Amino acid sequence: MIKTITDIAGVYAGAIAAGIKPNRLDLAVIHVPKAVGSAAVFTTNKAEAACVTYSRKLCKRNILKAVVVNAGNANAATGDEGLQNAKKMGKLTAESLGLRPGEVGVASTGVIGVQLPIAKVEAGIQSLLSKPLGQDGMSAAKAIMTTDLTDKHVFVEAKIGKKVIEIAGIAKGSGMIAPNMGTMLGFLVTNADIQTDLLQTMLLEATQKSFNMVTVDGDTSTNDAVFLFATGERKINLNSDDRALFQSLLTEACTVLAKQIAKDGEGATKLIEIQVNGAASHRDAAVIAKTVGESPLVKTAVHGEDPNWGRVLAAVGRAPEIKCNQAKIDIQFAGTTVFSGGAPTIFDRDAVHQAMAADTIVIVIDMNLGKGSATAWGCDLTRGYVDINVAYS
Amino acid sequence: MIKTITDIAGVYAGAIAAGIKPNRLDLAVIHVPKAVGSAAVFTTNKAEAACVTYSRKLCKRNILKAVVVNAGNANAATGDEGLQNAKKMGKLTAESLGLRPGEVGVASTGVIGVQLPIAKVEAGIQSLLSKPLGQDGMSAAKAIMTTDLTDKHVFVEAKIGKKVIEIAGIAKGSGMIAPNMGTMLGFLVTNADIQTDLLQTMLLEATQKSFNMVTVDGDTSTNDAVFLFATGERKINLNSDDRALFQSLLTEACTVLAKQIAKDGEGATKLIEIQVNGAASHRDAAVIAKTVGESPLVKTAVHGEDPNWGRVLAAVGRAPEIKCNQAKIDIQFAGTTVFSGGAPTIFDRDAVHQAMAADTIVIVIDMNLGKGSATAWGCDLTRGYVDINVAYS
Numbered sequence: 001m002i003k004t005i006t007d008i009a010g011v012y013a014g015a016i017a018a019g020i021k022p023n024r025l026d027l028a029v030i031h032v033p034k035a036v037g038s039a040a041v042f043t044t045n046k047a048e049a050a051c052v053t054y055s056r057k058l059c060k061r062n063i064l065k066a067v068v069v070n071a072g073n074a075n076a077a078t079g080d081e082g083l084q085n086a087k088k089m090g091k092l093t094a095e096s097l098g099l100r101p102g103e104v105g106v107a108s109t110g111v112i113g114v115q116l117p118i119a120k121v122e123a124g125i126q127s128l129l130s131k132p133l134g135q136d137g138m139s140a141a142k143a144i145m146t147t148d149l150t151d152k153h154v155f156v157e158a159k160i161g162k163k164v165i166e167i168a169g170i171a172k173g174s175g176m177i178a179p180n181m182g183t184m185l186g187f188l189v190t191n192a193d194i195q196t197d198l199l200q201t202m203l204l205e206a207t208q209k210s211f212n213m214v215t216v217d218g219d220t221s222t223n224d225a226v227f228l229f230a231t232g233e234r235k236i237n238l239n240s241d242d243r244a245l246f247q248s249l250l251t252e253a254c255t256v257l258a259k260q261i262a263k264d265g266e267g268a269t270k271l272i273e274i275q276v277n278g279a280a281s282h283r284d285a286a287v288i289a290k291t292v293g294e295s296p297l298v299k300t301a302v303h304g305e306d307p308n309w310g311r312v313l314a315a316v317g318r319a320p321e322i323k324c325n326q327a328k329i330d331i332q333f334a335g336t337t338v339f340s341g342g343a344p345t346i347f348d349r350d351a352v353h354q355a356m357a358a359d360t361i362v363i364v365i366d367m368n369l370g371k372g373s374a375t376a377w378g379c380d381l382t383r384g385y386v387d388i389n390v391a392y393s
Numbered sequence: 394m395i396k397t398i399t400d401i402a403g404v405y406a407g408a409i410a411a412g413i414k415p416n417r418l419d420l421a422v423i424h425v426p427k428a429v430g431s432a433a434v435f436t437t438n439k440a441e442a443a444c445v446t447y448s449r450k451l452c453k454r455n456i457l458k459a460v461v462v463n464a465g466n467a468n469a470a471t472g473d474e475g476l477q478n479a480k481k482m483g484k485l486t487a488e489s490l491g492l493r494p495g496e497v498g499v500a501s502t503g504v505i506g507v508q509l510p511i512a513k514v515e516a517g518i519q520s521l522l523s524k525p526l527g528q529d530g531m532s533a534a535k536a537i538m539t540t541d542l543t544d545k546h547v548f549v550e551a552k553i554g555k556k557v558i559e560i561a562g563i564a565k566g567s568g569m570i571a572p573n574m575g576t577m578l579g580f581l582v583t584n585a586d587i588q589t590d591l592l593q594t595m596l597l598e599a600t601q602k603s604f605n606m607v608t609v610d611g612d613t614s615t616n617d618a619v620f621l622f623a624t625g626e627r628k629i630n631l632n633s634d635d636r637a638l639f640q641s642l643l644t645e646a647c648t649v650l651a652k653q654i655a656k657d658g659e660g661a662t663k664l665i666e667i668q669v670n671g672a673a674s675h676r677d678a679a680v681i682a683k684t685v686g687e688s689p690l691v692k693t694a695v696h697g698e699d700p701n702w703g704r705v706l707a708a709v710g711r712a713p714e715i716k717c718n719q720a721k722i723d724i725q726f727a728g729t730t731v732f733s734g735g736a737p738t739i740f741d742r743d744a745v746h747q748a749m750a751a752d753t754i755v756i757v758i759d760m761n762l763g764k765g766s767a768t769a770w771g772c773d774l775t776r777g778y779v780d781i782n783v784a785y786s
Contacts, residue, residue, distance in 0.1 A: 046710040046715070047706045047707060047709060047710025047717065048710070076703070076707075077706055077719065077732070077736065077737070078736070079720065079735045113702070113736075114737075221707065222706075222707050222710060296778075296782070300779055300782035300783045303779075304782075309506070310504070313470055313505070313506075313615075314440060314469075314505065314614065314615050316440060317439040317440025317441070318437070318438045322439070324439040324440065326439065326441075326470065339470070343470065343471070343472045343506075344470070344507075381779060381782075382779060382783075383780070385693075386693055386774060386775060386778075387776070389689070389690055389693035389694070390696045390697040391697060
């Protein structure tokens with residue numbers, strides 16, 4: 001049995017088919033009535049959506065206690081009318097839940113540049129919240145999907161001090177999916193007692209190592225958003241090692257979702273994990289890992305199950321502003337060293353080709369320069385990606 | 394009749410099938426015996442090929458009078474043996490032409506990480522240069538192709554002062570072509586009398602606005618190189634407007650080749666020209682134009698003949714470190730304004746869709762912030778690109 005956000009006590013969620021997308025769940029509300037802290041991280045895209053502009057502002061001044069999300073329309077590039085619609089969504093949800101408008105975040109994913117069908121959205125919110133929200137996190141996870149093939153959940157727990165701390169989350173894919181679309185959304189909850197400021201710092205750190213290390217096609221969405229709510233049920237000692245334990249549990253939860261997003265990239269058949277070690281700095285390692293993960297040539301090679309270290313090396317070499325000495329670089333595909341000290345090794349190419357039939361392909365790059373390390377996740381590039389994105393809407 | 398490099402007096406070239414690639418021309422020599430100046434620009438990829446390392450060094454201290462080029466093997470990631478082989482190629486060519494070794498540049502394109510078949514290369518050079526080189530620039534342009542579909546030539550001329558100044562060039566594609574491959578090579582000549590230092594400055598400026606604004610898949614090759622030779626036949630007044638005229642003629646020549654390269658990108662069916670105006674700076678304009686040109690979503694939309702300004706806007710917004718106010722942005726596809734002042738316009742979508750059936754699609758982005766402008770060239774992303782690059786070698 002898969003566990004999800006509503007398996008944490010005090011977390012309520014539900015979804016409805018509001019008619020924004022035909023014949024499926026497309027509107028969800030998550031409600032954490034006793035939230036003691038909340039945090040959110042948003043897209044860095046300067047052409048950010050109205051819902052991002054609206055929610056970003058709220059988060060700075062309030063503890064969020066709920067979030068309303070729709071699929072089917074991104075409310076992006078919709079100008080002032082879009083901002084008003086985001087506000088309407090949030091306000092109506094707040095009224096229905098007995099919250100202040102500032103306590104409700106808003107997220108949208110779908111077509112860009114078309115105004116939200118706000119009448120449908122409002123009717124959906126009213127209908128969904130006409131009776132008390134249950135604990136249906138599974139439906140919420142389905143309602144936020146666009147052309148994701150699978151709903152995405154995480155539930156992790158660890159004993160921190162004497163308490164069992166839980167973190168759960170749902171997410172939707174980062175593939176740039178239907179025409180004008182492409183958003184990763186994540187919604188996490190924890191039963192820990194952590195307030196907004198610290199929660200924000202910890203979510204940022206977790207996001208850097210997880211969602212920000214996922215690349216499907218390098219096209220940052222206008223709508224990306226990750227929210228985290230703390231129910232406050234379990235106290236933890238934030239002046240001890242327990243804080244680091246919580247941070248690593250949170251990073252783990254985000255990483256589990258991030259890998260699900262990469263694996264469900266548009267047209268993808270394989271998850272690619274790029275581990276970079278020995279870089280001059282962590283920053284260098286992260287840039288290298290993402291540059292390799294974004295390379296169309298590396299992605300097509302992995303689809304062809306080809307241990308094509310030449311393409312990996314060329315991507316490393318063009319990574320911006322990194323230290324690099326090609327005579328020191330080692331590259332492994334699926335556990336076999338194929339390039340070492342500036343030259344290809346002698347290896348059983350057919351054996352590595354066969355090993356690359358797996359669903360997950362690990363590429364390890366050792367720069368042999370320093371102690372910087374990072375891991376990124378991507379997916380292969382297939383005809384499926386082209387077919388999905390060429391379709392004229 | 395197409396004119397090429399050897400239509401400039403004093404420029405000699407020839408090619409031979411040396412057996413590096415099966416059954417086709419794969420080795421060329423260009424010789425400008427009376428060159429008064431030379432310039433060269435190389436890849437910024439830190440994993441640069443042996444021939445780049447070798448030639449880069451020579452150019453700093455010598456006027457190049459010839460260049461030897463092979464297709465079929467990039468001599469990249471080949472360590473010290475590779476560097477020795479580059480040296481052997483250059484040295485043998487110099488001896489055969491009666492030049493000093495320092496006067497001969499070397500360029501290679503093809504598979505990475507496999508040592509050059511140096512015996513074949515040397516036999517080819519000896520055979521090609523056993524009699525005087527003719528003026529067969531057409532064959533040289535064919536010999537440097539990898540899986541380019543067409544050979545690429547430019548010949549431009551203008552009256553500068555009282556003299557007719559000519560610039561001619563050949564190039565090969567920037568598509569990342571066969572497994573482990575991907576190089577753009579350009580070789581230009583002029584009859585103007587311009588010495589090495591100034592020629593280098595002018596080639597750099599022309600390259601920034603032309604070859605560096607081409608993007609097929611964002612994967613910078615380990616082998617990119619552009620060479621320029623001046624025969625010195627025609628004096629020009631370098632302390633007058635004539636210098637600016639020559640610069641613009643050189644930029645035009647490079648641009649003509651750059652566009653041919655973009656159009657012949659792997660699997661491409663359309664040339665995309667992205668014009669950015671009104672950016673806060675020229676640097677911003679160039680970054681925006683290239684980010685849009687590299688976007689897989691924009692490239693697939695153009696293949697689908699879809700005026701998908703949402704994808705363009707999202708790419709603009711994620712361009713690194715640029716000034717952007719989405720409420721000021723205008724976007725045109727194929728001459729029709731589809732987005733203006735932060736909102737989509739009302740336009741005849743089917744008419745624009747039909748206009749996008751053309752071979753060349755122009756996207757104009759006006760940031761309405763300042764005076765920065767730049768143009769980039771790319772191509773559409775098709776199943777053909779995936780098919781070419783997935784093939785397991």
